Amino acid sequence: MTSVESKKKQIETLKACLLSVARDRDKQAFAQLFEHYVPLLRAYSLAREPGADLLADELAQDVMLKIWTKAHTYRPEISNVNTWIYTLARNCRIDYLRRNGRFSTEIDPTEIFETIEDEGPDPFMLAQQQRLETTVQESLSQLPPEQAEVLRKVYVEGKSHTEASQDLDLPLGTVKSRVRLALKKLEVMVRR
Structure with a gap:
């Protein structure tokens, strides 16, 4: 199967x-x-x-x-x-x-956390995060270049769709379509 x-x-x-x-x-x-x-x-x-x-x-x-x-x-x-x-x-x-x-609080969070020692990140969560990052990177490399480029602008560089549209000299609708298509393809690839 x-x-x-x-x-x-x-x-x-x-x-x-x-x-x-x-x-x-x-x-x-x-x-x-x-x-x-x-x-x-x-x-x-x-x-x-x-x-x-x-x-x-x-x-x-x-x-x-x-x-x-x-x-x-x-x-x-x-x-x-x-x-x-x-x-x-x-x-x-x-x-x-x-x-x-x-609700706001009048407690200063720095007072609470000054006495708590950081035990460091959870090894399981680190391994899981690293595996997910590797999978996403591998999946990104399998996308068509124009879709990967738009995703990098929006999600890696943190640009809005409008800013990505201006940077890439593409219509806003094209940028949005490429993002949507790329995310759907990534979802399928990551879930394998």
């Missing part, structure tokens, strides 16, 4: 689990979803804010709770199970930031 066939089978299994949770409130199916998605959701949260283990745990828990309570709203004909779950994760993260970003 090829890796593509394996991925398709895995997606079908996850979709069946989600539908079983929606239809029958199947706890074993939910346990399968939990086992598969919690590490991915934690990584999704950590990728956004390195070192935010508590945030990652809280967001993963919120997403799994939403999966349990909102499984009946999933429509397989509209979206892939991964898309649906990561949309929940994105929305939970936005809600968390809105909820927790409104």
Whole structure:
């Protein structure tokens, strides 16, 4: 069985689990979803804010709770199970930031962290990050040169689409299209 066939089978299994949770409130199916998605959701949260283990745990828990309570709203004909779950994760993260970003504190964070010694980065996270960076670099080299160039302008140099358009002397729509196409190709290559 090829890796593509394996991925398709895995997606079908996850979709069946989600539908079983929606239809029958199947706890074993939910346990399968939990086992598969919690590490991915934690990584999704950590990728956004390195070192935010508590945030990652809280967001993963919120997403799994939403999966349990909102499984009946999933429509397989509209979206892939991964898309649906990561949309929940994105929305939970936005809600968390809105909820927790409104309050200011009078505590000076430098006072707290002056007494804490840095233990250094987690070796597992470093290895995982290094592997991901290598995969992304290899995938970037496989993109058409014009798409790779636009991605480098936008994501490596940190330029806006408009600035990249001006730098490359391309229409803004072309830059946006190349970014979108390149990201889709990268996603497929990185997931292999």
